[in-house]
Amino acid sequence: MQMKQVLVIGLGQFGFSLAESLTEKGVEVLAVDQNEAIVEKASKIVAQAVSLDATDEEALESLEPEKRDVCVCGIGDESRDAATICTALLRQMGAPKVIARAGSQVQQRILRLVGAHEVVNPDREFGVRFANQIAYENIISNVPLSTDLQLTEVKFPEPMLGKALSELKLPSKFGVVVVGIRKATSGEFVLPQGVDRISQDDRLILVSKRGAVTKMIEEA
Numbered sequence: 001m002q003m004k005q006v007l008v009i010g011l012g013q014f015g016f017s018l019a020e021s022l023t024e025k026g027v028e029v030l031a032v033d034q035n036e037a038i039v040e041k042a043s044k045i046v047a048q049a050v051s052l053d054a055t056d057e058e059a060l061e062s063l064e065p066e067k068r069d070v071c072v073c074g075i076g077d078e079s080r081d082a083a084t085i086c087t088a089l090l091r092q093m094g095a096p097k098v099i100a101r102a103g104s105q106v107q108q109r110i111l112r113l114v115g116a117h118e119v120v121n122p123d124r125e126f127g128v129r130f131a132n133q134i135a136y137e138n139i140i141s142n143v144p145l146s147t148d149l150q151l152t153e154v155k156f157p158e159p160m161l162g163k164a165l166s167e168l169k170l171p172s173k174f175g176v177v178v179v180g181i182r183k184a185t186s187g188e189f190v191l192p193q194g195v196d197r198i199s200q201d202d203r204l205i206l207v208s209k210r211g212a213v214t215k216m217i218e219e220a
Contacts, residue, residue, distance in 0.1 A: 003028045007063060007071040007095075008046075009054045009086055011038045014101055014122050015074030019046050030063060054086040066094035073116075077103035084110055091115030118147065138217050140203060152206045152213045153182075156198045157220030166194030174216040180205035 004027045008019045011033035019031045019042060029046040033039050036051045043049035052059040054075070065071045071090045075083040080103070087100045091114065100116040102108040108119045125144060140153040160168055170176040178192045184201030198204065206213055 004069045005030070005067070007065055007068040008032065009071070009073050010075035010079075010083075010101070011035070011042055012074065012076040014076075015072070016042065018072060018074060023047070030068070032063065055082050055089070057089055060086070060089050061093055065090050066096070068095065070097045070099060071095040073098065073100040073111075075101065077107075080107055083107070084114055087111050087116050088114040136214055136217050139213065142213075145207070148209055149207060150210055150213075151179075152208065154204050154206060154213060154217075155200075156202065156204060157217050158200075159220045160198065161200055162197055164194060165192055165196050165198075170216065174208070174219075175212045176206050176208040176216055178204055179207050 006022055006027050007030045008015050008022070009032045011019065011031055015031070015033070016038070019029045022029050023046050029048075031039070031042040031046045031049040032052060032054060033042070033049075034051060034053055039049045039051040050063070052062075054060050054073070073083055073086045073090065075086060083100060083102075084107075087098060090098045097117050098115065099118045099120060100111040102111055102119050102121050103123065104121075108121060111119045138155045138157060140155065142153075143151045145151055165178055170178060181190050181192050181196060181198070182188070182203035182205070183190060184199060184203070189205075192204075
């Protein structure tokens with residue numbers, strides 16, 4: 001299978017961490033930033049690192065974004081105009097999928113208007129996930145799978161304990177699907193069956209739309 005190729009532009013905290021994590025997952029990353037010191041640091045981690053101005057059309061075109069599986073514009077809040085220009089140029093050059101980083105809802109709308117296929121706000125998303133973990137003690141971890149779906153590990157609400165999964169009817173009632181159970185007694189991860197009954201210390205892995213798990217906890 002051909003290795004996925006990703007172009008990451010902007011090596012701030014978000015971009016650098018993304019490039020590093022993608023490399024660890026076997027993705028071929030071309031990392032780009034104007035800061036030569038950061039590019040030098042990244043060159044020791046990713047497949048290739050280049051120092052250039054991503055708002056320079058000729059320079060950006062030399063990276064052949066149309067040949068990359070994904071192009072990520074991770075330019076920070078201090079350069080919003082640059083992020084907008086870079087995103088627009090990537091679309092203009094035929095990049096098949098452009099993901100842009102936004103620091104505000106206004107910037108998010110602008111980046112969508114200039115053609116970003118997907119816009120992420122990592123600071124806001126982390127804040128929302130962390131707030132859920134503080135507000136709802138049952139939520140252990142929460143990871144976004146897409147703009148709509150999330151993967152959540154939870155302790156089951158007490159009123160639901162001891163009941164069979166089929167009896168709870170979570171998909172029809174709350175839009176929540178149980179994809180795994182981490183057993184308290186052994187730590188073993190098992191696939192769920194309709195007859196399974198959840199004990200107090202078991203952990204459930206759920207896939208749902210945003211807000212569905214908190215609704216389930218509140219209405220249990």
